[in-house]
Amino acid sequence: MQFETWLTQAGHFAWLQLQTYWPGLLAFLGFVIAVSLMVHVVLHKRDPRSAGGWLGIIWLVPFVGSVLYLLMGVNRIQRRAKQLVGHDEGLDVPAYVKARSAQPDNDQFFSLADLNERLTGNKLLAGNRITPMSAPQAYASILNAVEKAEESIFMTTYIFGNDKAGKPLVKALSRAVKRGVKVRVLINGMGSLYSMPPVVHRMRWRKITAERFLYSLTPWRMPYLNLRNHRKILVVDRSVGFTGGMNIREGYISTPPSTLDMHMKLEGPVVGHLLNSFTADWYFTCREGLNDDYMGPAEPGNVAARGISAGPDVDLGKRRLVLLAAIGSAQKEIRIMTPYFVPDVTLLTALELAALRGVRVKIILPQENNIKLAHWAAMHLLPWLVNDGCEVYFVPPPFDHSKVMTVDGEWVLFGSGNWDARSLRLNFEFDVEAYDKELVQQFNELMDERLRLAEPLTHAAIAKTGLLKRIRNGLAYVFEPYL
Numbered sequence: 345m346q347f348e349t350w351l352t353q354a355g356h357f358a359w360l361q362l363q364t365y366w367p368g369l370l371a372f373l374g375f376v377i378a379v380s381l382m383v384h385v386v387l388h389k390r391d392p393r394s395a396g397g398w399l400g401i402i403w404l405v406p407f408v409g410s411v412l413y414l415l416m417g418v419n420r421i422q423r424r425a426k427q428l429v430g431h432d433e434g435l436d437v438p439a440y441v442k443a444r445s446a447q448p449d450n451d452q453f454f455s456l457a458d459l460n461e462r463l464t465g466n467k468l469l470a471g472n473r474i475t476p477m478s479a480p481q482a483y484a485s486i487l488n489a490v491e492k493a494e495e496s497i498f499m500t501t502y503i504f505g506n507d508k509a510g511k512p513l514v515k516a517l518s519r520a521v522k523r524g525v526k527v528r529v530l531i532n533g534m535g536s537l538y539s540m541p542p543v544v545h546r547m548r549w550r551k552i553t554a555e556r557f558l559y560s561l562t563p564w565r566m567p568y569l570n571l572r573n574h575r576k577i578l579v580v581d582r583s584v585g586f587t588g589g590m591n592i593r594e595g596y597i598s599t600p601p602s603t604l605d606m607h608m609k610l611e612g613p614v615v616g617h618l619l620n621s622f623t624a625d626w627y628f629t630c631r632e633g634l635n636d637d638y639m640g641p642a643e644p645g646n647v648a649a650r651g652i653s654a655g656p657d658v659d660l661g662k663r664r665l666v667l668l669a670a671i672g673s674a675q676k677e678i679r680i681m682t683p684y685f686v687p688d689v690t691l692l693t694a695l696e697l698a699a700l701r702g703v704r705v706k707i708i709l710p711q712e713n714n715i716k717l718a719h720w721a722a723m724h725l726l727p728w729l730v731n732d733g734c735e736v737y738f739v740p741p742p743f744d745h746s747k748v749m750t751v752d753g754e755w756v757l758f759g760s761g762n763w764d765a766r767s768l769r770l771n772f773e774f775d776v777e778a779y780d781k782e783l784v785q786q787f788n789e790l791m792d793e794r795l796r797l798a799e800p801l802t803h804a805a806i807a808k809t810g811l812l813k814r815i816r817n818g819l820a821y822v823f824e825p826y827l
Contacts, residue, residue, distance in 0.1 A: 374406040446470035446648035448779040456673045463662045466650050472612030473645025476786050479596035482607030489580045490516040493525045498622045499578045500530040503591035506539035510592050518550040532573040533559025555629050574760050574771040577618050583640030585615040589747045605745040611644045617651025621774050647780040655772035664768050668694050674703045679750045681708040684718045684762040686824050699733035711738035720820035727806045737798035756784045
């Protein structure tokens with residue numbers, strides 16, 4: 345009885361002490377958490393803008409800033425390529441399908457090709473055919489390939505709309521399933537929410553095997569909130585591939601379209617690199633191994649090409665290095681077409697140096713962006729580039745979502761990646777580099793079509809930008825890496 349009385353008194357005393365000193369205890373707890381997270385930021389963040397921003401949020405917004413950092417600032421993706429690739433059993437892979445290594449025709453690009461092989465682990469492969477297409481052309485070609493599929497259809501995309509673009513493709517995929525084709529569709533968790541109800545439900549109702557990448561409706565159960573699979577890959581029968589910037593969405597194929605884009609059809613051994621990327625993502629999502637052996641013709645064309653996977657995992661930083669190496673290899677001209685242009689300091693400096701040593705740098709951007717913040721952040725940087733001799737052009741609506749870079753008329757990079765913090769650090773992206781004069785000429789001609797309608801950014805226009813707009817643009821640049 346005495347012990348129970350003592351216990352009650354002790355509990356009452358402890359409660360009184362807590363009521364008296366709880367602000368100090370809470371402050372001490374917040375301090376310990378902030379110091380712990382500060383150490384994590386300092387040790388793991390390579391981008392000074394990102395590190396400085398997160399430190400400010402953690403210290404200036406106690407507890408809330410710490411929670412935001414734990415949800416959105418910590419990279420927990422752990423993947424090793426060998427663990428993520430599985431194989432179906434019993435499939436006979438033709439022995440003659442042996443990818444032949446290639447070297448660029450121009451020795452100017454030998455070092456670039458060698459560096460990219462070291463970065464990616466993928467060989468530069470000979471014998472490919474690459475066909476650039478507008479979004480409506482690509483969509484029609486994709487539908488046709490799906491309808492003719494006999495063995496497998498592997499597809500990943502950021503947005504798959506439940507609309508006039510998505511519904512016909514779902515029906516085509518459903519018909520493929522009924523023919524006995526193995527269909528696997530992977531949609532990014534965030535991108536799947538662009539249409540309501542999400543198209544994934546329509547797919548599953550039609551017996552299509554579809555999954556969402558890093559998806560959860562409860563953020564506290566989803567530690568990858570800020571990481572997204574932005575890749576756009578389709579491989580049919582392990583022989584024909586499609587990749588580029590196009591999402592499956594009505595605006596790309598409507599008449600007139602509300603969004604312009606380029607998407608590419610790939611035939612040849614480089615399709616194997618698309619397969620490698622998809623099978624790794626699929627295994628990561630649902631632990632099902634798929635056969636990633638290329639089954640198409642050995643050399644349907646004469647383009648040397650290589651797939652480049654990038655993301656916040658083992659591939660972190662590779663895409664930035666590829667871009668830096670390509671800029672450094674340029675001797676005559678660099679062309680960049682992208683919807684979101686907010687490069688980090690290293691890329692910005694590389695472009696400035698290229699222009700200062702006499703390389704003609706053309707940057708083609710949409711005049712009206714679907715993400716205002718990205719446009720404002722770009723406007724903060726562009727004056728420096730223009731002052732150093734870069735040419736910046738704005739293409740009038742419709743919004744241009746194309747993502748292409750060419751160098752000296754002989755090298756091209758195309759795919760899903762943009763020139764912003766999200767694509768360079770947070771997104772899983774897939775691009776293809778190719779070395780071929782005729783192919784690069786096709787891309788340059790497509791960019792020339794955009795340039796005929798474009799307006800240049802002039803010194804006079806920059807000088808007319810008001811103080812409030814300059815402040816707005818500067819703030820957008822500061823916050824862009826976190827959105």
